Amino acid sequence: METEKAILKTRGLTRSFSGFVAVNDVNFAVKEGSIHALIGPNGAGKSTLFNLLTRFLSPSSGQIFYDGSEITHASPANLARQGLVRSFQISSVFPHLSVLENVRIALQSRHGETMDFWLSDRRLKKYDDEVMALLADIGLETYAKRIAVELPYGRKRALELATTLAMNPRVILLDEPMAGMGQEDIQRTAALIQKVAKGRTVLMVEHNLSVVADISDMITVLRRGEIIAEGTYDIVSANPEVRQAYIGGSHD
Structure with missing residues (x-):
């Protein structure tokens, strides 16, 4: 090599x-x-x-x-x-949040707003277009509003991959x-x-x-x-x- x-x-x-x-x-x-x-x-x-x-x-x-x-x-x-991102570093799925919210939290992390759960819906919605684009890449766009704990196992692992990609890894x-x-x-x-x-x-x-x-x-x-x-x-x-x-x- x-x-x-x-x-x-x-x-x-x-x-x-x-x-x-x-x-x-x-x-x-x-x-x-x-x-x-x-x-x-x-x-x-x-x-x-x-x-x-x-x-x-x-x-x-x-x-x-x-x-x-x-x-x-x-x-x-x-x-x-x-x-350099290992999947579990940012892919711990929050079971009682939606698919969209899980990926949005990863995007917040990338932009330095990880713990800002108090942000208004208006400020959080600025991430939604990027979230939906990521979910479309992974084939999860139809699951966006589903609660993570309700996902089939394979789709939950796909969500983990989506949250990894939200960190824009190289x-x-x-x-x-x-x-x-x-x-x-x-x-x-x-x-x-x-x-x-x-x-x-x-x-x-x-x-x-x-x-x-x-x-x-x-x-x-x-x-x-x-x-x-x-x-x-x-x-x-x-x-x-x-x-x-x-x-x-x-x-x-």
Whole structure:
């Protein structure tokens, strides 16, 4: 992979917990404009790496770079403002607000009005055109007035993606976006990820290998905190170490 074109990369990234090394000397790069999948068996270190990249964990050693600048010690909130957004940072759905209100709150956050719930309807309505455009992109415009808790599971996950997009991210990090979905929702969500990836970069942890095969430009495989393979699906699926890691085992 040409790391000079990487928007997100690590150098010697390591994280240990009381002597247990969860991520070990990882040199990792995500090419700008790509859909990059992170896979691996149980205990591979994927969640730890995700938490390090988004600064919810601090590394024991090593460096993290975003858009050419070191972010090893940046705060998660600062990274979100710079366009590096992990879905749960701003996609916690308010269950008893409408779909429109949930996305509008994310837009308020982007414009520095996060806690201004007392604002008049007139001032809040200035966001509504942008909200409806986002909902149309995600296919949720007909759900705008529905209360979030009433949404089917797959549509609720789509709402989370809409609130993520409201932050105008340059890089979206998705942790198991297909978890708990039926086949119809999986197909719909995979198509949505491909759609929102246009003009953006997506890094995702995903267990559904058929989805990874269909939509990923690049795949990184972790095992015991180390990268054992990287490349297209055809390349990594033919790798003996990858096949050994998955044969007879569950997918983390």
